[in-house]
Amino acid sequence: MLLLAARKWKGGWSGGILYAILLVSSLLCLFPLVHVVAVSFSSSHAAASGSVVLWPEEATLSSYRFVFRQRQFLEAAWISAQRVALATAVGFVLTGLAAYPLSREPREFAGRTLYAWYFAFVLFFGGGLIPLYMTVKDTHLLDTIWALVIPGAVPVFNVLLLLNFFRGLPRGLEESAKLDGAGHFKVLLRIYLPLSLPALATTTLFTMVAHWNNWFDGLIYMNAKDNYPLQTLLQTIVIAKDAQFSSIQDAAAMALISDRTVHSAQIVVAAFPILLVYPFLQRFFIKGIVLGSVKE
Amino acid sequence: MKASRWKNQWPLHLMIWPAVALLFVYSYVPIAGALFMAFQKFNPAKGVFASPWVGLDNFRYIFSMPDMGRVLFNTVYIASMKIVAGLLVPIAFALMLNEVRVAAVKRTFQTLVYLPHFLSWVILSGILIDILSPSEGIVNKAIAGIGLQPVFFLTDNRWFPFVLVTSDVWKEFGYATIIYLAALTSINPALYEAAEIDGASRWKRTIYVSLPGMAPIIVLMAALSLGNVLNAGFEQIFNLYNALVYESGDVIDTLVYRIGLEQAQYSVATAVGLFKSLVSMFFIVISYGLAYRFANYRLF
Structure with missing residues (x-):
């Protein structure tokens, strides 16, 4: 591909510098990620000796074997999967249902402006960490999966994104459907949602990624570590270095794995679903983000 | 008339109410709670209705805390550096990427650089802690390789803010580039052709065609970023800092976490x-006002 680019090139030395800067900065961006993958597949000895750069040395799957035998790690991954599924479903329904009325003109929907400000206000002002925690506690969500789903169930940003998309759709279809006797619910379900696939793909991707990545709510709303989602558990292990988890006791295993290679493997496993998802949705996503960029 | 309007519109109210109710409980109730708790000596056993009122004592206390000035400074300092770098780097990268004429190459670069945006700060911090480690990290191995002393990136107050800003740029610049690139693609190619015929060099075309073409979106992003002047980035700092770098890295949000959830001083x-929140709202309102005035930006 680069050769192709070079052949088309007419720009002389300034073009060469340009390509060099682009190439170097892109590689610098990826370097830490590739390095951590290489460490995760290397033996503890090779990793400690500093010989691992971008390719595994003394390649082994031992770290991954260790990670996939940790019951708590697997259970945390399952909790994360559940929260993503629940939050995506709940968020999808709530976003669609809220965006449609908000996309009406005020004369079609009395109170539309008031409702819109009611939604937008939470983007400007929040009660802060402690009052939210108290509310989650008082509504008895602590230590349940719903603590990870319900408090942020209305993604206001997604609602705004979708309502602006709805407003850009041609009104003709809707009017003829209404003449045929279709009500608001039918118009939303049969016309607006099918026509909004790019925007819906974008908002759904945002929701899924945000929920897979969210670690902080797990940290504050879960008292029992057994209830941690994956990213929270990862935070506890890799960042907070909770001693409970840094116990590679098996002497035979120690020869091949260390905290460092195991942490790297855990990081790679936790990042893997994201790497899997994002290239596929890219086509929709770029459309959606451009639309979102005009309306932040 | 009124009745028929209701007949037409009740489904719209029905649709919006689940979201309205949830926002009420998890956004508006906490706001009300904050307005109580901040002026009380809050006791969770008694709740907001029975806890004793203390007037402005909590505010007097926080502004008499010896660390407060430093924390405010760190917050604004780190956030401002991130705002500036977060504007300049993506603009520069978009301008360079725009010069790449082969669509597939352009897209490949773009896809590679916005990957970190999608990874959490837990993952990125885990990686940073590994590569920046003074003993085992690859960065310090390289530094030692050219004969220099190891750098304590995450425990040295001179380095820590720099690490925060650089790693924030690493995570976000690719994603921000998308927006500027979209603006560049919508510039009329005839403008470039005309400039070329008039003998404008690549540099001149960038200055006189590309930059003015991007100007509206640059103004918009700059205006909106003003609202982040107190957001130094809790998730990033929380996962990278430690007691050794409180002096240069402790910010309002991390302080709130430690006082509130570690020391249980709720009020x-x-x-x-x-x-x-109040100061932030002030800046956000100004930033949206500017965005509306100069870029005709509206939320809804």
């Missing part, structure tokens, strides 16, 4: 949070 933490 003090709430007062700090409320103070931050």
Whole structure:
């Protein structure tokens, strides 16, 4: 591909510098990620000796074997999967249902402006960490999966994104459907949602990624570590270095794995679903983000 | 007339109410809670209705804390550097990427650089802690390789803010580039052709065609970023800092976390949070006002 680019090139030395800067900065961006993958597949000895750069040395799957035998790690991954599924479903329904009325003109929907400000206000002002925690506690969500789903169930940003998309759709279809006797619910379900696939793909991707990545709510709303989602558990292990988890006791295993290679493997496993998802949705996503960029 | 309007519109109210109710409980109730708790000596056993009122004592206390000035400074300092770098780097990268004429190459670069945006700060911090480690990290191995002393990136107050800003740029610049690139693609190619015929060099075309073409979106992003002047990036700092770098890295949000959830001084933490929310709202309103005035930007 680069050769192709070079052949088309007419720009002389300034073009060469340009390509060099682009190439170097892109590689610098990826370097830490590739390095951590290489460490995760290397033996503890090779990793400690500093010989691992971008390719595994003394390649082994031992770290991954260790990670996939940790019951708590697997259970945390399952909790994360559940929260993503629940939050995506709940968020999808709530976003669609809220965006449609908000996309009406005020004369079609009395109170539309008031409702819109009611939604937008939470983007400007929040009660802060402690009052939210108290509310989650008082509504008895602590230590349940719903603590990870319900408090942020209305993604206001997604609602705004979708309502602006709805407003850009041609009104003709809707009017003829209404003449045929279709009500608001039918118009939303049969016309607006099918026509909004790019925007819906974008908002759904945002929701899924945000929920897979969210670690902080797990940290504050879960008292029992057994209830941690994956990213929270990862935070506890890799960042907070909770001693409970840094116990590679098996002497035979120690020869091949260390905290460092195991942490790297855990990081790679936790990042893997994201790497899997994002290239596929890219086509929709770029459309959606451009639309979102005009309306932040 | 009124009745027929209701007949037409009740489904719209029905649709919006689930979201309205949830926002009420998890956004508006906490706001009300903050307005109580910040002026009380809050006791969770008694709740907001029975806890004793203390007037402005919590606010007096927080502004008499010896660390407060430093924390405010760190917050604004780190956030401002991130705002500036977060504007300049993506603009520069978009301008360079725009010069790449082969669509597939352009897209490949773009896809590679916005990957970190999608990874959490837990993952990125885990990686940073590994590569920046003074003993085992690859960065310090390289530094040792050219004969220099190891750098304690995450425990040295001279380096820590720099690490925060650089790693924030690493995570976000690729994603921000998308927006500027979209603006560049919508510039009329005839303008470039005309400039070329007039003998404008690549540099001149960038200055006189590309930059003016991007100007509206640059103004918009700059205006909106003003609202982040107190957001130094809690998730990033929380996962990278430690007691050794409180001096240069402790910010309002991390302080609220430690006071509130580690020391259980609920009212003090709430007062700090409320103070931050109020100042932030002031900046956000200004930023949206500017965005509306100069870029005709509207939320809905």
